[in-house]
Amino acid sequence: MTTTFDPTLYLPQLARIREIIPMTAREKFFRLELQKPLNHRPGQFVMLSLLGVGEAPISITCGPRDDTTLEMVIRDAGSLTHALHATKPGQTLGVRGPFGSGFDLDELRGKAIVCIVGGLGLVPMRALIQAVLAQLDAFPSLTIISGCRSPAEELFRDEMRALERLGDSNGKIRVIRLVDRTDHLPWDGRVGLVTAPIAEVPLDPENTRVALCGPPVMYKFAIMELKSRGIPDAHIFVDLERRMKCGVGKCGHCQINQVYCCQEGPVFRFDRIAQLPEALL
Structure with a gap:
């Protein structure tokens, strides 16, 4: 059997920085201009590189779109992200991807959507929120529960207020x-x-789908609350943050037992990983 080499898996396309906006003391919003549309799904990620410095996985924070714009929020947390924070509009970055499973909008359409996010979890979840808003007539409702440690750490404050x-x-x-x-x-x-707030949100277990993204401790207690409300595991989706290195399932860095998070995730239906204790650590 012959396989076709896909250069997009390994060779980045060049992207020009159009805009950088400080959001908090540690996070900056980046808007890039790609050479071609990314054609991504909400929940997918890219491998972002800066020549001479390195490459890292970065969540996509914009919904699916036909143009060549890519939006991301990058936290200054290491040598590469620190260097990215020092870049300026007009500079060029490398983008590989998109990678991962993402959310299947066809599976979610027609269901009430509840997004529960903590801290930086709002970054990838914003892509799903934008996708639902773009087709709002196809969804009975959209509920967003967003938490962070303090007002100084809140992301997308003006957008969340506008949605309120x-x-x-x-x-x-x-x-x-x-x-x-x-x-x-x-x-x-x-x-x-x-x-x-989970206790006060109207939830129809059959017709509700819940998406979670945040720190591991949040998953444990959010899932406990959702199960107490009758939401089955198959109706809960978790967006797992893992330190991906290659994006193509070769290095094993993001492996959870037999599951490769970079390919089969980072979005998982909870019934798929409920028996993998390491998944939510």
Whole structure:
């Protein structure tokens, strides 16, 4: 049997930085101009490279689109991301991908969507949120529960506020914003754990699909709350953050037992990984 070599798996396309916007003390928003459309699904990621420095997996934070724009949020957390934070509009980066499974919109369409995110989890989840908003008539409702440690760490604040106002007018969208603590900063949302509002959200177990993305401890308690509301494992999707290295299932760096997160994830239906204890660590 012969296999066809796909150079897009290994050779990056060049992308020009169009815009960089500081979001918090540690995160910056990047808008890139690609050479060709990415044709990605919500939840997929790319391998982003800076010549002479290295390459790292970065979540895609924009919904599917036909143009050549790519949006990402990058946290300054290592040598490569620190170098990326020092780049300027007009500079060139390398982009491989998209990689991973992502969310299947055909499977979600017609269902009430609940997105529960913690901290940086809003970055990949924004891609799903934008995809649902683009086809809002095909979904009964969209609920977003977004939590972070303090107001200084909240991402996409203006967008979340705009969705709150939109929900007030159309009744299909509900946004609940929380922080663990205010740190004496101005705050117009709630204070508490991101799992707390699950008890008050209307949930029809048969016709609701829940997407989770955040720190591992959030998954454990969010899933406990969802199961107490009757949501089956097959209706829960988890977006797992793993340190991908190659993106093509060769290095084994993101392997969870027999599962390769870079190819079969990072989005998993929970019933698929419920018996893999390492998955949510």
